[in-house]
Amino acid sequence: MSNYIDVCALNDINLDTGVCALINDQQVAIFRPAASGTVFAISNFDPIGKANVLSRGLISDIKGRLTVASPLYKQHYCLDTGECLEDETVSVTAYPTKVEGNRVLVAV
Structure with missing residues (x-):
């Protein structure tokens, strides 16, 4: 069973932006898309760009899926699954x- 960790106040994350939090020695990108009314959390590490940058990416809706575009090479990662839309591997x-x-809580 996952343990939820209290990360920050909801108001600490502006609408349509992301923040980075260090949770159990892992960088986690937390996003608050205005369109969803909720928060999402994915790893902050961009496996293609090989850097912790995803929290700085732009949130977008691609064919009904909320994503974040990596600020490095612009791949889109689904906020609910972590899947890369440009490369299914x-x-x-x-x-x-x-x-x-x-309060925003993330399970790790």
């Missing part, structure tokens, strides 16, 4: 999230 870890009160 590549993905990042997606983490369960929830909001309780005004």
Whole structure:
């Protein structure tokens, strides 16, 4: 069973942006898309660009799927699954999230 970790206040994440949090020695990118009304968390490490940068990417909707575009080579990663849309052999870890009160919790 996953343990949820209290990461930050919901208001610490501006709408349509991401932030990076260090959780158990892992960099996790947490996003708050305005279109969804919830938060998503994926690994911050871009496996193609080989750098911790995904929290700086742009959120977009591609064919009904919320994604973040890597700021390095522009691959799109699905926020709910971590799947890379441009290369099905590549993905990042997606983490369960929830909001309780005004707090963002991520399960790792």
